[in-house]
Amino acid sequence: MVRVRYAPSPTGMPHVGNIRTALFNWVFARHHGGQFIVRIEDTDRNRYVEGSEQAILNSLRWLRLDWDEGPEVGGPHAPYYQSQRLEIYHRIAHQLVDDGKAYKCFCSAEEVEQMRAQQRAQGAAQTMYDRRCRKLTPAEVKARENDGLPYVIRFKMPLEGTVAYDDLIHGRTEFQNKLTDDFVMLKSDGFPTYHLANVVDDHLMAVTHVLRGDEWVSSMPRHLNLYRALGWEPPQFAHLPLLLGPDKQKLSKRHGTTEFTEFIRQGYLSEAMFNFLAICGWNPGDDREILSREEIIALFSIERISDNPFVFHHDKLLWMNGHYIRELPKERLIELCLPYLQEAGLIPPTLNADTRAYVERVVPLEQEKMKLLSDAPRLLDFFFRDDYPIDEAAVRKWYGEPHIPQMLEELIRRYEALEPFTTPEIERVTREVIAWLGVKGGEVIHPTRIALSGRATGPSLFEMIEALGKPRVLQRLRQAQRWVFRK
């Protein structure tokens, strides 16, 4: 039985790269009919950020990554919060001390920092805890304990030899033990460090595969030696390629949007994010890139995960989102756009039937142009308000033309009398005006669009006219009569 976990730390708003790791784990579990566990690694009380855990869980839910065990759902290995598992880590850490595989270290953080500073000053290739407390005699340890000195528990790294493992993505990787120092397993505040808690919980929770970011491979010597000291069989490891910014540095806030909740807020679709995240470092083996979640689950395999870092470019994500928006059924598009229109103040928080019908008519007119749901207000504002911006350059381009006064007059006269005021009828009379003026279609269509929307580009004119409705159309055409000037 495949069991994987996503182990976020509630130290801030979720990062895309982190959610991508969650997605890979989830997809891997679902592909194998295995289980997906969520475990909250809240062992750093200093960096804890209120609300971040909910933001993380909500992001998973938004992507429909359901978990079989974890917060809110519980499970056979509860609790799934490391802060509630402290006794376990204590027991194991002290067990290791008793077995002579770990030791209490009474050096203060300042002392250790000083040590490192000195090593740096001496030009050491690498700074390391000098293991001074490893040499303490039992009596010395006793004495310090009796003095009430705080201590941490450090792991006794083997001083020689190597440790190796077969990474599911990178292949065999080997490390020399002597290059890793005696890392802290249990902090002086009684909380475990990642290394201890992670290894212990992965074992206790029967995790079979660890899929995590590449930044963790450098911790493998610690983890592997810990497993060895504990006499546990380590799980399989797959280190995922890092997500980089356009400058090839590890993706971070300065590269633009990286907070996952921010993508949601901007109006990316769940399906689009799911699809895009899935191809951040993975491909199905053929040319397809647009894939449904079912296809991704069916096709997923670790062998097809790339081993080189992935430069995260927003433009491809944007393209993909536009693709998914275009495929959206109209009803769903409308539903999804409502909050954005409301937030922009274009429509009231609660809609009456008329407004609702108007929104339903108008939103689909710009569907193919939307790349983000948040584009909706910008694209549609002139349907809802009369003080929309006017493209002055476009006005200047057209409103000095000699046929414009007659055109407006004629359009107003015919539209006013037109019944029913529907797209085909509107097109028919408009074409009559075009013929009557003896000009090209565009010479009427473009200036009319400017009159009605203030812009040179927009939805198909005749549909737009019907949607706007007769009163608004007549009023805007009359207003445009004031724009006319002589060249």
Place this chain on the structure above:
RNA sequence: GGCCCCAUGGUCUAGUGGUCUAGGACGCCAGGUUUUCAUCCUGGAGGACGGGGGUUCGAAUCCCCCUGGGGUCACCA
């Protein structure tokens, strides 16, 4: 700097010794469709696969070195 990882057009990626004068996608450019924009369709520019050595009849594909890039070196995860 030590250790580890990576190296196909601007970016992602296919390619696992010959079918590759390297395929696809985003982006870019041009043309077409269209009442505009967008969509859609067609075409195009852009890499001879980081460099150098090998191995082989034959290498983008295997090996070595170099170079470049990245990650990591906490009582953070």
